[in-house]
Amino acid sequence: MPIALFWHRRDLRLHDNAGLAAALQSGLPVVPLFIYDTDILDHVPRPQDARVTFIYDQVERLAEQTAAAGGTFLAYYGRPAEVFRQLFDQLDVAAVYTNTDYEPYATARDAAVAQLCQERGIGFETRKDQVIFHQREVLTKTGTPHRSFGPYRDAWLAALRPEQLQPYPSAELLPGRLQLLPAVPPRPTLAQMGFAPYEQFVAAAELPGEQLVRGYHGTRDQLRLVESSTRRSVHLRFGTLSVRELMRQAQALNPKLLAELIWRDYFMMLLWHYPQLPEQSFEPRLRGVPFRHAEADFQRWCEGRTGYPLIDAGMRELNQTGYLPNRARIAAASFLVKHLLIDWRWGERYFGDKLLDYDLALNVGNWQWVAGTGVVAAPWFRVFSPDSQLDKFDPTREYVRRWVPEFGTPAYPAPLIDHKFARERAISTYRAAYQAASAG
Numbered sequence: 001m002p003i004a005l006f007w008h009r010r011d012l013r014l015h016d017n018a019g020l021a022a023a024l025q026s027g028l029p030v031v032p033l034f035i036y037d038t039d040i041l042d043h044v045p046r047p048q049d050a051r052v053t054f055i056y057d058q059v060e061r062l063a064e065q066t067a068a069a070g071g072t073f074l075a076y077y078g079r080p081a082e083v084f085r086q087l088f089d090q091l092d093v094a095a096v097y098t099n100t101d102y103e104p105y106a107t108a109r110d111a112a113v114a115q116l117c118q119e120r121g122i123g124f125e126t127r128k129d130q131v132i133f134h135q136r137e138v139l140t141k142t143g144t145p146h147r148s149f150g151p152y153r154d155a156w157l158a159a160l161r162p163e164q165l166q167p168y169p170s171a172e173l174l175p176g177r178l179q180l181l182p183a184v185p186p187r188p189t190l191a192q193m194g195f196a197p198y199e200q201f202v203a204a205a206e207l208p209g210e211q212l213v214r215g216y217h218g219t220r221d222q223l224r225l226v227e228s229s230t231r232r233s234v235h236l237r238f239g240t241l242s243v244r245e246l247m248r249q250a251q252a253l254n255p256k257l258l259a260e261l262i263w264r265d266y267f268m269m270l271l272w273h274y275p276q277l278p279e280q281s282f283e284p285r286l287r288g289v290p291f292r293h294a295e296a297d298f299q300r301w302c303e304g305r306t307g308y309p310l311i312d313a314g315m316r317e318l319n320q321t322g323y324l325p326n327r328a329r330i331a332a333a334s335f336l337v338k339h340l341l342i343d344w345r346w347g348e349r350y351f352g353d354k355l356l357d358y359d360l361a362l363n364v365g366n367w368q369w370v371a372g373t374g375v376v377a378a379p380w381f382r383v384f385s386p387d388s389q390l391d392k393f394d395p396t397r398e399y400v401r402r403w404v405p406e407f408g409t410p411a412y413p414a415p416l417i418d419h420k421f422a423r424e425r426a427i428s429t430y431r432a433a434y435q436a437a438s439a440g
């Protein structure tokens with residue numbers, strides 16, 4: 001009997017999963033699958049990596065849940081097109097189902113697998129699952145992506161219909177629709193892939209508490225609070241929580257949280273339209289900013305030794321936990337780009353190495369926003385004062401003391417750069433680049 005494969009990627013859950021529901025409704029028995037993609041993992045330093053550990057734990061959980069529902073769960077370590085080629089030789093596969101992915105690498109990978117399916121006469125079906133609106137669904141009247149968030153958000157809200165936030169009945173459909181395969185190779189272990197477990201600090205993959213969500217707009221910027229925002233970014237990144245679920249809660253309880261989730265849709269849509277964003281400043285008049293190749297300054301920023309307490313606390317939290325509150329992300333990014341005049345791409349890559357919730361679209365979108373170079377961007381001539389930001393978001397210095405134990409002692413470094421000097425240098429450098437490009 002022919003089967004359908006369901007390929008999990010950024011949707012590591014059985015409930016409310018659009019592509020899985022479609023596979024289960026196809027009439028074919030379904031075998032779920034995950035591929036540890038060597039095209040990605042070959043670039044990850046061994047042995048410890050927080051994201052690989054997180055993915056591994058979730059895949060193992062999915063395998064157990066699939067077995068409990070009466071099916072086989074396949075997991076392989078290899079290049080996706082090659083894994084599929086082998087599977088198509090061994091099994092009678094009629095269709096592959098998956099959820100749409102928007103990153104440039106994922107788009108190319110999926111095109112290659114779709115091509116292979118076509119050559120073999122196998123269906124390749126994708127569903128929208130990670131976001132509410134994607135690709136060309138929310139555009140300006142002239143059919144281009146919005147260049148500011150407010151009009152995008154308004155158009156998004158106007159387009160929203162209640163059914164778009166309704167859950168897909170994937171978990172409910174599982175019984176009796178999964179296929180049990182007689183002999184399958186064992187799933188790869190972390191050790192076989194060259195990795196060792198990494199201790200993580202991750203909130204549960206459940207909806208945040210109602211009280212937190214109700215007060216979100218008041219707490220999200222307060223660095224002294226450990227529970228200031230939802231802390232669900234890692235779960236949205238890997239799909240252990242459905243975005244529809246969180247959106248429904250936000251819609252009912254807090255419009256500010258809903259707006260932040262709309263930012264997520266927005267940046268994912270922008271990366272799909274402009275796949276060059278990770279490599280290039282979007283604003284052509286700012287592509288010539290002469291960023292400094294200041295390795296030693298960059299190192300001090302990475303290590304949290306700039307002498308600016310807010311920046312240092314943030315970078316140390318990031319290095320130790322893989323998480324950073326939004327306010328501290330903005331402050332650290334702005335300091336690197338404006339105060340140190342270091343290329344936003346260096347910072348984007350460093351965050352990419354460290355963040356457990358690392359998401360190319362959101363990271364690049366936000367870095368370009370902070371740098372003033374993005375499709376949507378803060379004014380390039382705005383340079384935050386790290387000390388004023390500290391007074392505003394950590395007035396009691398609780399956050400700083402938590403991460404910088406030597407703060408206030410002689411062991412704490414003097415500021416790497418004078419704020420007034422740095423501010424004037426950033427503005428004059430940006431202005432010169434902007435004017436030269438506008439004139440030429």
Ligand SMILES: Cc1cc2nc3c(=O)[nH]c(=O)nc-3n(C[C@H](O)[C@H](O)[C@H](O)COP(=O)(O)OP(=O)(O)OC[C@H]3O[C@@H](n4cnc5c(N)ncnc54)[C@H](O)[C@@H]3O)c2cc1C
Pocket residue numbers: 220229230231232233234236237260261263264267324325326327329330333351355357358359360362363364366367370
């Ligand atoms: C320089 C910089 C880099 C960033 N890199 C990432 C990244 O790699 N991955 C990532 O998930 N977020 C990134 N963000 C956005 C934001 O900081 C995090 O999503 C947020 O801090 C995660 O914590 P939370 O889940 O408690 O967020 P909450 O405040 O509870 O928000 C709920 C969800 O809304 C979305 N969201 C919130 N803020 C933003 C935003 N500014 N842009 C887009 N979506 C948002 C996220 O999915 C988040 O989980 C970045 C922000 C900056 C300034």
